[in-house]
Amino acid sequence: MHDLLFRHARLIDGTGAASRTADVCVDGDGIAAIYPTGQGRAKETVDCDGMVLAPGFIDVHTHDDALLLQSVNQGSAHPKLSQGVTTVITGNCGVSLAPLQSRDVPAPLDILGADAFRFASFSDYLAELQAAQPACNAAALIGHTTLRVKHVSDTSHEATQQQCEAMARDVQAALDAGAFGLSTGVYYPPARAATTQEMIAVAKPLGAVQAPITMHLRDEADAIDDALREAFAVGKAVGCPLVLSHHKLIGRANHGRSAQTLSLVEEAAKQMSVCMDCYPYDASSTMLLPERVASSRDVRITWSRAQSQVAGRSLMELAAERGMAPVELAKELMPAGAVYFAMDESDVRRILAHPLTLVGSDGLAHDESPHPRLWGSFPRVLGRYSREQKLFSLETAIHKMTALSARRFGLDRVGKNGQRARGQIAPGMAADIVLFDPSTVNDQATYDAPTTPSIGIERVYVNGRLAALNGQTMDGHAGRVLHRV
Numbered sequence: 001m002h003d004l005l006f007r008h009a010r011l012i013d014g015t016g017a018a019s020r021t022a023d024v025c026v027d028g029d030g031i032a033a034i035y036p037t038g039q040g041r042a043k044e045t046v047d048c049d050g051m052v053l054a055p056g057f058i059d060v061h062t063h064d065d066a067l068l069l070q071s072v073n074q075g076s077a078h079p080k081l082s083q084g085v086t087t088v089i090t091g092n093c094g095v096s097l098a099p100l101q102s103r104d105v106p107a108p109l110d111i112l113g114a115d116a117f118r119f120a121s122f123s124d125y126l127a128e129l130q131a132a133q134p135a136c137n138a139a140a141l142i143g144h145t146t147l148r149v150k151h152v153s154d155t156s157h158e159a160t161q162q163q164c165e166a167m168a169r170d171v172q173a174a175l176d177a178g179a180f181g182l183s184t185g186v187y188y189p190p191a192r193a194a195t196t197q198e199m200i201a202v203a204k205p206l207g208a209v210q211a212p213i214t215m216h217l218r219d220e221a222d223a224i225d226d227a228l229r230e231a232f233a234v235g236k237a238v239g240c241p242l243v244l245s246h247h248k249l250i251g252r253a254n255h256g257r258s259a260q261t262l263s264l265v266e267e268a269a270k271q272m273s274v275c276m277d278c279y280p281y282d283a284s285s286t287m288l289l290p291e292r293v294a295s296s297r298d299v300r301i302t303w304s305r306a307q308s309q310v311a312g313r314s315l316m317e318l319a320a321e322r323g324m325a326p327v328e329l330a331k332e333l334m335p336a337g338a339v340y341f342a343m344d345e346s347d348v349r350r351i352l353a354h355p356l357t358l359v360g361s362d363g364l365a366h367d368e369s370p371h372p373r374l375w376g377s378f379p380r381v382l383g384r385y386s387r388e389q390k391l392f393s394l395e396t397a398i399h400k401m402t403a404l405s406a407r408r409f410g411l412d413r414v415g416k417n418g419q420r421a422r423g424q425i426a427p428g429m430a431a432d433i434v435l436f437d438p439s440t441v442n443d444q445a446t447y448d449a450p451t452t453p454s455i456g457i458e459r460v461y462v463n464g465r466l467a468a469l470n471g472q473t474m475d476g477h478a479g480r481v482l483h484r485v
């Protein structure tokens with residue numbers, strides 16, 4: 001007799017294989033067995049008629065380092081659980097919460113919230129995260145930009161050899177503590193002066209253990225080809241798997257170029273491990289950078305420390321009201337965050353559909369008026385792109401959110417401490433499970449109402465515990481800190 005039975009489910013197991021009808025049984029925090037439908041027996045039964053049962057989704061691109069430490073109220077909607085996300089990769093784009101103790105961090109580190117940087121070591125952060133019992137499972141990356149702010153006194157210069165060695169020692173210590181890899185973001189001011197050689201030196205410890213490096217490219221506009229080549233050079237020199245962050249093309253002149261950038265990635269993939277993540281929207285979001293205004297159709301303010309009341313407003317509309325040039329207004333609002341409408345939908349579709357692409361939200365949980373990707377990315381891929389637009393099958397959509405992601409980040413391995421493998425519905429795997437209605441699942445968050453929970457995600461289990469029911473949090477502390485195996 002098992003603990004829990006999902007009876008008569010349409011099982012999509014994460015591998016990309018065609019769905020089948022089955023009974024899935026759970027014991028404790030693991031999947032115990034899969035039976036032909038009608039044969040499963042358990043103390044508790046969930047009837048799954050018409051529902052899809054899939055592995056919990058893995059959000060490979062998050063900035064949830066601080067969000068995970070916050071307690072979650074029962075009955076509230078949680079941006080991750082309400083989408084069916086059960087595991088997040090934190091610390092992307094070069095920005096990790098540890099190891100750095102600082103009261104006054106430069107942008108873009110402030111995307112993690114004010115006064116959050118208080119961890120002297122990566123292991124201190126992981127210990128506090130475990131004590132906080134997060135809502136989702138967490139796999140943490142250490143960020144190169146955070147290390148630069150810690151070790152490089154003047155970030156407008158390339159790091160010295162000594163500073164590179166100090167950063168590399170912190171990377172090694174983080175890996176030893178359980179970090180899953182390193183992220184970089186040389187697009188952003190505190191890391192722009194970093195050379196290719198600096199990144200290679202800092203990332204050196206990854207090679208021996210095959211931990212991935214995730215890279216926010218130096219340029220996602222006119223110079224994207226060179227930026228891609230730089231990323232490939234870093235991955236090859238270090239000898240570790242490479243994940244290209246939120247692959248996209250910015251600015252009208254670059255629309256349609258994903259056909260070329262994707263063939264560059266395919267070419268590189270013949271010689272090295274490389275993949276991408278992508279969020280399903282044609283607008284991006286990051287710190288407000290005046291130089292980005294001209295290349296955008298519209299810009300929306302997500303927060304502003306100088307004028308907090310403008311969060312959610314269009315920069316262009318606001319500038320017209322005030323009789324100012326948008327660029328000048330942008331300078332007045334800083335420090336601030338923004339959504340930029342500067343991508344082309346055809347590029348989004350082509351990149352999202354590519355077999356090397358994983359789904360990641362890149363959501364920014366501390367923004368007052370965040371990009372809707374924070375609340376909608378995963379149901380949007382299932383509803384808008386798979387069911388409505390038929391960009392790919394439901395099986396493929398789920399593969400890009402589960403088994404493929406788990407394999408690329410090493411979440412598919414079993415740990416010595418009893419840590420289970422994730423990313424598939426199969427006996428022995430973690431009981432991270434999502435049950436959703438394939439006929440209704442979709443995002444509801446918009447640029448005007450960005451925190452509206454998605455629909456159709458009926459049940460979410462994290463480590464065998466019911467974490468969310470119809471979008472409402474039932475158990476906000478079922479997640480675990482995962483350690484790289």
Ligand SMILES: [Zn+2]
Nearest residue numbers: 061092093362
């Ligand atoms: Zn990011």
